[in-house]
Amino acid sequence: DAGVIQSPRHEVTEMGQEVTLRCKPISGHDYLFWYRQTMMRGLELLIYFNNNVPIDDSGMPEDRFSAKMPNASFSTLKIQPSEPRDSAVYFCASSPEGSYEQYFGPGTRLTVT
Amino acid sequence: ILNVEQSPQSLHVQEGDSTNFTCSFPSSNFYALHWYRWETAKSPEALFVMTLNGDEKKKGRISATLNTKEGYSYLYIKGSQPEDSATYLCAFELSGNNRLAFGKGNQVVVIP
Numbered sequence: 001d002a003g004v005i006q007s008p009r010h011e012v013t014e015m016g017q018e019v020t021l022r023c024k025p026i027s028g029h030d031y032l033f034w035y036r037q038t039m040m041r042g043l044e045l046l047i048y049f050n051n052n053v054p055i056d057d058s059g060m061p062e063d064r065f066s067a068k069m070p071n072a073s074f075s076t077l078k079i080q081p082s083e084p085r086d087s088a089v090y091f092c093a094s095s096p097e098g099s100y101e102q103y104f105g106p107g108t109r110l111t112v113t
Numbered sequence: 114i115l116n117v118e119q120s121p122q123s124l125h126v127q128e129g130d131s132t133n134f135t136c137s138f139p140s141s142n143f144y145a146l147h148w149y150r151w152e153t154a155k156s157p158e159a160l161f162v163m164t165l166n167g168d169e170k171k172k173g174r175i176s177a178t179l180n181t182k183e184g185y186s187y188l189y190i191k192g193s194q195p196e197d198s199a200t201y202l203c204a205f206e207l208s209g210n211n212r213l214a215f216g217k218g219n220q221v222v223v224i225p
Contacts, residue, residue, distance in 0.1 A: 033211075042216065043215040056210070100159075102159065105156060
């Protein structure tokens with residue numbers, strides 16, 4: 001299996017622009033998680049899905065952030081409009097039902113100037 | 114907000130020396146404690162998951178213990194090697210809801 005796939009790996013954008021991050025979980029995994037990594041706050045859970053349904057989005061910082069999972073093999077995290085404080089590494093992870101382990105993707109490094 | 118603390122934040126270890134560091138977490142509503150290893154420019158990878166008080170897990174030279182009553186876990190590296198250099202993340206799982214609260218990590222640098 002190719003593992004969790006994220007794209008793009010790097011994104012540089014100007015403040016105010018819309019940013020879309022993409023994730024393909026491992027096939028057969030029922031859970032998908034979006035995390036944000038910053039120096040100040042470490043690794044924070046933003047939102048997670050079970051069988052394509054959002055379960056807990058309490059970590060989403062504000063209305064500028066939205067996430068969707070239209071099918072079992074694809075999820076997006078969108079920031080509109082983006083701000084410099086959104087600069088971080090965004091990780092996607094997936095896990096199968098009944099497993100404790102989460103499998104992380106390579107991350108997307110977002111820089112908002 | 115679940116408070117997961119890891120200490121020390123960073124440490125330098127001489128090759129061949131053993132070391133250990135601590136993760137402390139809330140002792141109520143405990144479900145599982147996860148350790149991940151995160152190498153620079155890579156993704157975090159699962160090392161251990163522990164669920165029972167007194168659990169001990171081992172993988173090669175790395176081992177971990179769990180005390181759920183007092184809310185701490187230790188990670189040990191025996192005979193550190195340069196390839197052990199990484200950030201070790203601890204994550205607390207509350208009541209089986211799949212939601213992990215991560216600490217900020219223990220950054221380990223092994224000096225040859």
